[in-house]
Amino acid sequence: MLEVLTQKLSKVFDRLSGKGKLNEGDIDEALRQVRLALLEADVNFKVVKEFLSKIKERAMSAEVLHSLTPAQQVIKIVNEELIAILGKEPSCLAPVSHPPSVALLVGLQGSGKTTTAVKLAAQLKQAGQRPLLVAADIRRPAAIEQLKLLAKEQDIPVYSEDGKVAPTTICEHALKESKERASTWVIVDTQGRLHIDEAMMTELADVKFALQPSEVLLTVDAMTGQDAVSVAQEFHSRIGLTGLILTKMDGDARGGAALSIRFITGVPIKFMGTGEKIDALEPFYPDRLTSRILGMGDMLTFIEQAERTFDQQQAKDLEKKLHTGGFDLEDLLNQMRQIHKMGSLGQLVEMIPGFSKFAPHLPDDKGEKQLKKVEAIILSMTCEERHNPTIINGSRRRRIARGSGTTPKDVNQLLNQFYQVQKLTRSLTQGKLPGGMMNMFTSPRQRSYKMRED
Numbered sequence: 001m002l003e004v005l006t007q008k009l010s011k012v013f014d015r016l017s018g019k020g021k022l023n024e025g026d027i028d029e030a031l032r033q034v035r036l037a038l039l040e041a042d043v044n045f046k047v048v049k050e051f052l053s054k055i056k057e058r059a060m061s062a063e064v065l066h067s068l069t070p071a072q073q074v075i076k077i078v079n080e081e082l083i084a085i086l087g088k089e090p091s092c093l094a095p096v097s098h099p100p101s102v103a104l105l106v107g108l109q110g111s112g113k114t115t116t117a118v119k120l121a122a123q124l125k126q127a128g129q130r131p132l133l134v135a136a137d138i139r140r141p142a143a144i145e146q147l148k149l150l151a152k153e154q155d156i157p158v159y160s161e162d163g164k165v166a167p168t169t170i171c172e173h174a175l176k177e178s179k180e181r182a183s184t185w186v187i188v189d190t191q192g193r194l195h196i197d198e199a200m201m202t203e204l205a206d207v208k209f210a211l212q213p214s215e216v217l218l219t220v221d222a223m224t225g226q227d228a229v230s231v232a233q234e235f236h237s238r239i240g241l242t243g244l245i246l247t248k249m250d251g252d253a254r255g256g257a258a259l260s261i262r263f264i265t266g267v268p269i270k271f272m273g274t275g276e277k278i279d280a281l282e283p284f285y286p287d288r289l290t291s292r293i294l295g296m297g298d299m300l301t302f303i304e305q306a307e308r309t310f311d312q313q314q315a316k317d318l319e320k321k322l323h324t325g326g327f328d329l330e331d332l333l334n335q336m337r338q339i340h341k342m343g344s345l346g347q348l349v350e351m352i353p354g355f356s357k358f359a360p361h362l363p364d365d366k367g368e369k370q371l372k373k374v375e376a377i378i379l380s381m382t383c384e385e386r387h388n389p390t391i392i393n394g395s396r397r398r399r400i401a402r403g404s405g406t407t408p409k410d411v412n413q414l415l416n417q418f419y420q421v422q423k424l425t426r427s428l429t430q431g432k433l434p435g436g437m438m439n440m441f442t443s444p445r446q447r448s449y450k451m452r453e454d
């Protein structure tokens with residue numbers, strides 16, 4: 001998602017950061033590059049113009065130019081202005097005080113209405129709501145079946161009628177049905193056409209009138225770039241929208257639609273679709289998308305989490321032990337527990353810029369199982385064995401395996417791993433390894449300072 005823009009912007013900021021003090025020329029040049037990157041990403045020119053003039057005005061202030069870290073200040077301003085363009089605050093679904101709340105999904109053909117209707121219903125269901133899906137797309141014969149099939153997998157009820165009944169009538173009947181079922185949300189899937197046309201708009205306006213929905217959500221295919229923006233404008237002026245859902249963000253390397261649509265239409269983006277699977281729908285957070293665009297991942301969250309989890313004193317003690325070669329199995333266990341407290345491997349990787357694509361491929365529960373095993377083995381050892389594992393012979397190994405519900409081979413494997421770590425720490429204390437390796441064992445606070453120095 002938005003990789004190209006991210007790459008371009010990070011190059012601009014790297015160049016800027018390398019300069020130390022900045023003058024007007026440096027800032028002009030950086031903004032020129034940002035402008036090119038945004039236009040190449042198919043961001044609307046009006047948005048680009050407004051965005052850059054705001055940044056320039058703020059970046060040229062004496063406060064920024066004379067600060068100790070001018071480049072960082074400029075990046076901070078870009079970050080804030082991007083968030084502003086994307087809508088500042090996240091925007092959620094508006095339920096009514098007397099259920100059911102109704103959400104009407106509209107959009108061009110293939111933009112993702114049917115899939116998104118089921119994704120939304122599934123999220124609502126997960127949040128404890130009782131959704132009812134309504135098949136009001138009678139134009140395409142297979143549409144009702146597609147909705148039923150997807151909904152069945154999620155165990156969500158669908159209201160549908162014979163394809164000859166008018167959509168407004170179907171919707172009126174569906175509202176009655178929802179009251180009988182005590183549904184809390186009614187989500188209506190409607191017809192789409194290749195282009196905006198009178199017949200579609202009239203039908204949607206009638207359906208909207210019949211339903212009086214609290215949400216009229218337009219699904220727009222993010223891959224269509226600027227077209228998505230004009231489609232949204234047209235829908236909004238004809239039937240009135242309460243929110244936008246950007247679909248297929250997983251396939252869009254440019255991101256122009258995402259960055260222009262809110263600013264041009266004034267309609268908030270409420271969700272983004274990030275894949276074909278039903279769970280691939282994320283609430284839209286302007287600040288999170290911005291930090292992804294600027295290539296910062298959720299690094300700040302990551303650092304905060306690490307600082308919360310790691311005990312500073314323990315980290316110092318550990319460092320001392322590493323230098324004196326006193327690192328033992330108990331320390332190993334403590335380290336594993338601390339890292340585990342920070343979250344699953346997948347969650348951690350998600351937060352590191354450029355690595356999020358690997359997250360789905362990581363074995364999530366494997367780490368947990370492995371930790372439990374290591375924990376069981378070390379806890380089955382005597383104190384003496386934990387401090388001095390070389391005394392663990394065949395019979396001790398069998399005893400430890402029995403006590404921990406593992407095999408002597410498992411015990412052996414752990415010991416071998418431990419000896420490797422010990423060997424590593426010994427080389428470290430003798431200064432044989434490159435500095436970077438030391439980072440594996442120092443506290444994240446120290447590590448983050450180190451990164452900034454680098």
Ligand SMILES: Nc1nc2c(ncn2[C@@H]2O[C@H](COP(=O)(O)OP(=O)(O)OP(=O)(O)O)[C@@H](O)[C@H]2O)c(=O)[nH]1
Pocket residue numbers: 107108109110111112113114115116137140143191192193247248249250251272273274275276280
């Ligand atoms: N990669 C990806 N594919 C998506 C996403 N949302 C929908 N799709 C796919 O886009 C195609 C069209 O989605 P539909 O939900 O059928 O679109 P629609 O708007 O209901 O289409 P019509 O009913 O023909 O108007 C399907 O193959 C979906 O799986 C998304 O966020 N990412």
Ligand SMILES: [Mg+2]
Pocket residue numbers: 113114115137143189190
């Ligand atoms: Mg459909």
